[in-house]
Amino acid sequence: MNTAPSPAARASGHRDARPLDARTIVEALLIRATGPHADEPLLTALDAGGEPVERLTAAGLDTRARAVAAALLAVGGVGDRVIVPAMPGLDFHVGFVGCLYAGMIAVPVPAFRASATRGSARADRLSAICGDCAPCAVLVSSPEAAEAADPDRLPSVAWVAIREAAGPTQAAESAEAAATPALPDPAALDPDTTALLQYTSGSTGDPRGVIVGHGNLVANQTAMRDRCEVGPATTIVSWLPCFHDMGLCTAVVLPLVSGARTVSIEPAAFVRDPRVWLRAIAGEDDVFTAAPDFAYDLCVNRVSAEERAAIDLTSWRVAINGSEPVRAATQRRFATAFEASSFRAAAFSPGFGLAECTLGVSLSPSLVPTVVAHYDRDALAEGKAVPVAPSDDGVELVGCGPALERTDIRIVDPHTRSALPEGGVGEIWVHAPGNCRGYWGRARESEEVFAARIEGADPEAVFVRTGDLGFLEDGELFITGRIKDLLIIGGENYFPQDAEAVATQAHPAFAHQRAAAWSRGADDREVAVVVETTERDPERLAVALRAAGIAVAKAIPATITMYAVARNKIPRTTSGKVRRRECGRQTRAGQLTPLGQWSSTAQVVQQKAEGDTSWGQHR
CATH class of the missing domain: 3.40.50.12780 (ANL, N-terminal domain)
Structure with a gap:
């Protein structure tokens, strides 16, 4: 029996009800x-100085x-x-x-x-x-x-x-x-x-x-509240832009359904000086945060060892990492760098979500070690998650936690719409009370995305098609990529973030930088990779590009063309996700200024193949 006060009673000043009702x-x-x-x-709003x-x-x-x-x-x-x-x-x-x-x-x-x-x-x-x-x-x-x-x-x-x-x-x-x-x-x-x-x-x-x-909003953020144990004693410290779903839910919705309070920082203030965010966290007793993967790298890069030692992060209980992709290397690097600040690596809570499901779909519980595993690269390309020991032939993936409460995650073959068994790589489908109603003014597209049904399953169960690829293992969700970004080489599927990770790890000039990979050419046998760098010496850059190109070519059986560009030049979304197709378009249009280029073929692809002249010569 529901004994909660009616909305009218609450609106008129009922003092015994709780926000979580x-x-x-x-x-x-x-x-x-x-x-x-x-x-x-x-x-509470903080200025640029905190x-x-x-x-x-x-x-x-x-x-x-x-x-x-x-x-x-x-x-x-x-x-x-x-x-x-x-x-x-x-x-x-x-x-x-x-x-x-x-x-x-x-x-x-x-x-x-x-x-x-x-x-x-x-x-x-x-x-x-x-x-x-x-x-x-x-x-x-x-x-x-x-x-x-x-x-x-x-x-x-x-x-x-x-x-x-x-x-x-x-x-x-x-x-x-x-x-x-x-x-x-x-x-x-x-x-x-x-x-x-x-x-x-x-x-x-x-x-x-x-x-x-x-x-x-309430259903999704109530599930987030319960998974992370956010309550009246919790302070949410956020620099995320509120016009984005993660920022809106974190800084506005979650405190209202949990009884917590929020400390907000301008996004630009965080980018200029990440110490403002860290000091705000250190000033509270029980802290919940959410941020994309790059934010943790930014903290390591911008905060000196002496400054880390002066910041006490003991109170940081939940550090959600929710972006595309979540990198184990980023979390390890941050945990090592801020060990002197008493940061606990188990505070990391990798998660997966999307606007079509309000925000959260899966999330690792707080203060539980992150699940990290290695999988055979070739098997992933064939649609199977086969665990392997750490090696150059394996792909390191981060578990994004089990499904949130009242959320049903299925892995589905996007072509047959049949559910796949555990360990099968397919499209992630979601059934949850946080699933939204559709796209404004787009009835046909809404029916396709928000009203999907699994072949042979309960016809009353309606799912959201995420467009993301992944698999489940022991209830843990792993993300492998997006359908629209797949690199299809000789009929096999390869994931662009795999090529990007290989490129950025191949040489110190590209370490901890962004990269974007996409298919180019009409025969599906060519892959382009753009990677950001701070390196400006032509000889060192040429060596770095060659090392990255060879490493990518070993991972993906295709002709590889590498480009180096200055930092912050790769197009991204408002949440920091790389826009791979837009990067390809800007490349073809000559809108990116290359610092260097390398190709695995003797002859660099010219204007006829790529449609631009500015990228047609080695530099």
Whole structure:
């Protein structure tokens, strides 16, 4: 029997309910904003130096969200879409929750930049998103921010300034909130209504708006809370951009369903100085974080041994590593470097997820050693996971944990749609309450991705097709690649991240750098690999390229062409994933400036094969 208070009772100030009883995050905030801890800090924003610049209690967030909701309802209605860009301080958090209070659909996007001229990738992406979802409004921090963002680019859309609507951060009440006693809208308390459109980052194609329901958010992050034992004593320290699904769930949704609090850092501040993140972690008692793989390498590269010794990371209990791919070498390197900081290697929790399932699908439990194993490279190419001893012929893979609670993971042959046995490599399919409803305005594609059924299985069981390849072993999920990125050589499947890992490990000039590999040529016998480097000496670079090219050629039976480019030149998604196909396109278009090149054939592929002239000669 369900004895939990009704949404109406909670909204009117029921003080005995807990956020973890809530069915939507708005309901969770209402419970917290009227409970005994309503006036304790919920959200804290740090500046570039790590000093607090803004704090919000649950009661304060509730008040400001109501005011933003009232301002939005003056220019739109329930179910309308609202663009919510990344903003400084806690403005994104306020704006996002304000959209939900109004019963509107939030559309998180990257920050507006005055320097993003029309025709740039950033401006084009924003234009495409707005054309797809037809927003009624755009939220900005202030009227000045609206002017700087060039409002003429969206002439028919209202621009709503959060700080003008909500008033001072510390205001206990606002005229707008008092004038709208019906807020939050009933839609905000209904788990079946749409909360946001999460536009995918576009690692393998054009961004698409994933329809995320209120119930999806709570179900997925409740499972994350339970797996990681996040509670009122936990502090979530996050620098992740809130417009991305991992950042949004980590910094906004998870604290509301768990009772935890959040300390937020601007992404740019972390990239400039990772010590800000580490010091914020050291300043708390029980810490949960989530970050992509590259963040841990950045900490090792940017923080000196002396500085590591001065930082105490004993309180870091959960360090989620969720990116593509998760590298055991990265975790080992970080654990070794920060051993002097009392960091525990078992704090690492590798995981797998995607926007189509809200976020998390599988995750290693906290303070349990990461599962790492080696598998035969040739067998993987044939679709079988065969364990081997560590060797040059083996591929090291990191286990991304067992499925989250109420999540069913199946490995399926993408062609026959038949389930594969344990150890079979196939497409990862997911059945879970966090599975979203589809892509906005794309009914046919939504049916294919979000309503998949396994041949010969229960027809009522509907799965999300992830497009990712992997296998299960003893309940542990291992990721091997993406279907669209596969290198098909002579009818056999090879994984691009395998070639990329071999290339970056072949010479110190490429160590701990990014790489991108893709098929080129019409006969599926050529593979190109671009690797970033800081090396500028032509002779040393030539030696490094040759070593990397030979190593890749030994792993993949194809003609190999290696390119070296400067750091941060390989195109990536907003979450840091390499955009391999886009890298290939930029290569063909001559949009990347090569520092060096090597080919396993005597004659370098010329303009006729690749369609560009800038990459046609050895350097």
